[in-house]
Amino acid sequence: MKVGIIGLPNVGKSTIFNALTNAKIPANNYPFCTIDPNVGSVLIQDKRLNIINKYIPTDKIIPTSIEFVDIAGLVKGASQGEGLGNQFLSHIRNVDIVVHVVRCFENDDITHVEGDINPMRDIGIIETELIIKDLDSVEKQINKKQKLVKSGDKQAKLELDVLNRIYSSLNDGVMVKSVSFNEPENEFVSSLFLLTKKPVIYLSNVDEDNIGKSEDAFSNDVNKFSKENNAESLRLCGNIEMEISNLHLEEQQDFLSIYNLKSSGLDQLILSCYSLLGLETFFTAGQQEIKAWTIKKGSTAPESAGVIHTDFQRGFIKAEIYTVQDLEQYQSENEIKSAGKIRQEGKEYIVKDGDIIFFKFNV
Numbered sequence: 001m002k003v004g005i006i007g008l009p010n011v012g013k014s015t016i017f018n019a020l021t022n023a024k025i026p027a028n029n030y031p032f033c034t035i036d037p038n039v040g041s042v043l044i045q046d047k048r049l050n051i052i053n054k055y056i057p058t059d060k061i062i063p064t065s066i067e068f069v070d071i072a073g074l075v076k077g078a079s080q081g082e083g084l085g086n087q088f089l090s091h092i093r094n095v096d097i098v099v100h101v102v103r104c105f106e107n108d109d110i111t112h113v114e115g116d117i118n119p120m121r122d123i124g125i126i127e128t129e130l131i132i133k134d135l136d137s138v139e140k141q142i143n144k145k146q147k148l149v150k151s152g153d154k155q156a157k158l159e160l161d162v163l164n165r166i167y168s169s170l171n172d173g174v175m176v177k178s179v180s181f182n183e184p185e186n187e188f189v190s191s192l193f194l195l196t197k198k199p200v201i202y203l204s205n206v207d208e209d210n211i212g213k214s215e216d217a218f219s220n221d222v223n224k225f226s227k228e229n230n231a232e233s234l235r236l237c238g239n240i241e242m243e244i245s246n247l248h249l250e251e252q253q254d255f256l257s258i259y260n261l262k263s264s265g266l267d268q269l270i271l272s273c274y275s276l277l278g279l280e281t282f283f284t285a286g287q288q289e290i291k292a293w294t295i296k297k298g299s300t301a302p303e304s305a306g307v308i309h310t311d312f313q314r315g316f317i318k319a320e321i322y323t324v325q326d327l328e329q330y331q332s333e334n335e336i337k338s339a340g341k342i343r344q345e346g347k348e349y350i351v352k353d354g355d356i357i358f359f360k361f362n363v
Contacts (some may be wrong), residue, residue: 001097001277002066002094002095002097002198003069003096003097003098003099003273004092004094004098005070005071005100005101005148006071006074006092006098006100006126007073007101007102008073008074008103008112008113008114008125009072009073009113010110010111010112010113011073011101011103011122012101012205012238013070013073013101014038014070015239015241016101016203016205016236016241016266017038017040017070017240018242020068020241020244020245021040021041022040022245025031028340037070037071037091038070039067039068039069039070040067041065041067042049042065042068042270043063043064043065044063044064044065044066044270044292045063045249045267046063046281048283048292048354049061049063049290051324051328052283052290052324052327052331052356053290055327055331056286056287056333057283057287058286058288058289059288059291060290061289063292064281064292064293064294066270068283074089074126075130076129089106089129089130089133089195092195095198096198096277097201097273097276099203099273099276100200100202100203101203102119102122102123102202102203102204102205103119103205104117104204104205104206104210104216104235105117105205105206105207105210105218105237107207116260117362119204119222120221125229126276127175128173130196131173131196134176135170137192138163138166138194140164141163141192142160142164142167142301144158145159146160152217159188162189164179164180165179166179166194167175170196172175175196176189176194176196176197177197177198177200178229185195199276199277200232201231201233201234201269201272201273202232202233202234203224203233204218204219204233204236204266204317205236205238206218206235206236206237207237208240208259209347210237211236211237211261212259219233219235232272234269236264236265236266236268237259240259241265241266255264278297279296279297280294280297280351280352280353281293281294281295281351281354282295282353282356282357283354283356284357285356285359287300293307294307295307295351297353298350299351300347300349300350301318301347301348301359302316305319308359310359311363312326312359314361315362316358316359316360316361317357317362318344318345319359319360320343320344320357320358321342321345321355321356322336322343323352323354323356324354324356325354326356327356
């Protein structure tokens with residue numbers, strides 16, 4: 001999973017990226033501090049790995065991970081090349097999900113490219129540039145399909161109808177992710193890699209004074225906007241997340257309690273990314289290693305085995321399955337077996353989040 005962090009310059013993207021990845025990239029008070037995208041892999045701190053290890057001692061614990069991409073700040077006119085905009089916009093095509101960071105704090109020491117704090121205007125600037133870029137891409141596709149339609153290509157006719165619908169929606173300011181398509185249409189639309197088709201999480205970056213409050217005026221506007229557009233929203237304080245990232249795990253909870261927070265904003269962000277992309281985790285466990293694996297919800301046992309190795313999927317025989325909860329209750333695999341809680345599942349089984357699986361295969 002690759003997550004792109006976007007927004008205007010000086011909204012806190014690089015600070016949040018640093019807190020996530022501990023990359024220590026520059027986060028300076030001037031536009032386009034970031035030019036080339038910074039990429040960092042974040043290990044998911046899944047508490048269930050420690051629970052498994054408590055009852056199955058192992059030599060190695062391997063969490064799953066997410067890749068974050070810090071994309072340079074976009075500005076008004078980016079779709080026409082302002083601020084190296086075309087280059088920056090192209091980086092968004094390669095991510096699975098977009099985290100749109102919105103500045104919801106005032107600070108005279110950190111300049112704002114538009115002069116003042118106005119989250120809804122800032123979101124509008126970014127999304128307008130994404131829409132304009134997609135309009136350009138769709139227009140080029142329409143011209144290609146029109147030539148094929150004249151030659152009698154029936155598939156091209158169907159695709160041209162979809163492109164015209166998309167073009168009309170974009171002209172009305174509607175992002176492609178808000179347009180409904182049937183399954184074949186959606187496959188075609190996905191092949192276009194349109195910027196406004198990407199799932200979005202709106203991330204309000206607030207200051208230290210407001211993060212402990214349940215709401216504030218700026219982030220309220222962002223939350224309302226996201227609900228109206230069937231999107232997800234979160235709020236965090238980039239500076240606090242940076243401090244948390246430098247603490248040991250046992251110290252983090254004490255620090256969070258100072259601000260009346262139950263968990264870090266970045267933990268919430270990772271969970272939201274998983275949820276929005278329809279992902280879940282299963283585990284393999286043994287003396288050599290305990291490992292977390294990421295799959296799409298609804299994956300069958302053979303498909304999940306294929307995430308480990310294609311040979312596992314091709315030669316799948318069956319899966320022996322129990323859950324983290326079973327392990328907590330019975331405290332060893334032998335006791336789980338004695339209680340009859342280890343299930344034998346075949347090719348039709350849909351793997352569930354938290355399953356611990358031993359695959360049997362033959363190649």
